[in-house]
Amino acid sequence: MLLWPLVRRRLGPYVVLQTLGDPATQYSDALVERCANREPWIEAAWNALTSLAGIDAVLLRGVRADAAVAPVLAARCGHFVTRREEAPFCDFRPDARGGPVRRRSGRTLNTLRRHRRDLAEHGAVVFEIIGDPAGRVAAMREALRLKQAWLSRTNRISAGYAHPANQFFLETLATDPDFFAARITVGGETAAVEAGIVRNGIYASLVQSYDSRFAEHGPGRLLFWHMVEHAAEIGIEVLDFLAPSYPHKREWANDAMPVSDYAIPLRIWGRGVVTYIKHIRPRAKTCVERLRRLRRSP
Missing domain, CATH: 3.40.630.30 (Gcn5-related N-acetyltransferase (GNAT))
Incomplete structure (x- = not known):
């Protein structure tokens, strides 16, 4: 009825749940049978995840606006969105x-x-x-x-x-x-x-x-x-360029799907994961990018 593929990993001193296949996978979602009862099942699955012992945070990268889990996450965890993006696509x-x-x-x-x-x-x-x-x-x-x-x-x-x-x-x-x-x-x-x-x-x-x-x-x-x-x-019929929305993708697209990343702490200790994802990692990436440009410059 419902399959939510996740994996338990370490992120420094933290224990997190991530989508199975991350970082190679582009989207995070659960596989749910299409029927009237699907949202209560997703609610039940989320409650089960958040009650797991020893998990500091849940990291979900690339949750599409039309994902099965999107309504539950938006209602419960909207303030833990760390990035909003778009996945451009051509709809023929x-x-x-x-x-x-x-x-x-x-x-x-x-x-x-x-x-x-x-x-x-x-x-x-x-x-x-x-x-x-x-x-x-x-x-x-x-x-x-x-x-x-x-x-x-x-x-x-x-x-x-x-x-x-x-x-x-x-x-x-x-x-x-x-x-x-x-x-x-x-x-x-x-x-x-x-x-x-x-x-x-x-x-x-x-x-x-x-x-x-x-x-x-x-x-x-x-x-x-x-x-x-x-x-x-x-x-x-639909050519999905996936997120992020780079100019060379938008050049061909006639529509785009909103996509969100989540970093959801399950206990106080897990808020350190949110700080790292929202603030420390972007700054570190910026520094690496600047160093890369310096190495390339004559």
């Missing part, structure tokens, strides 16, 4: 709330076409959707290699990509029938990879990577453009 359905998907302006289309022509100078440009499981696994492995190269080149640290289970999980996921992988190659060499899950017509983007050799020609943007233009053929 005729009755889309945000109206028809925005088509690119003539200027943007000209830029994209120029990028495609510039890429063609390096070799034949080919867009492909990878259908066989072995090919998808190989594409995911390649996407992760390119992502790690980008992280190293830009002196960035990603908790999700640094996690030892991340590659195993994504490569295993690539064998699922609902897994989707698209690639743009230039002269037979990979320029960009896009990978995610298509289920019930909804595509959730998981990994995007590109080769730095082709970066100035925007291969990632060209791949998104191809997907948007051929969404119906691919079987995509």
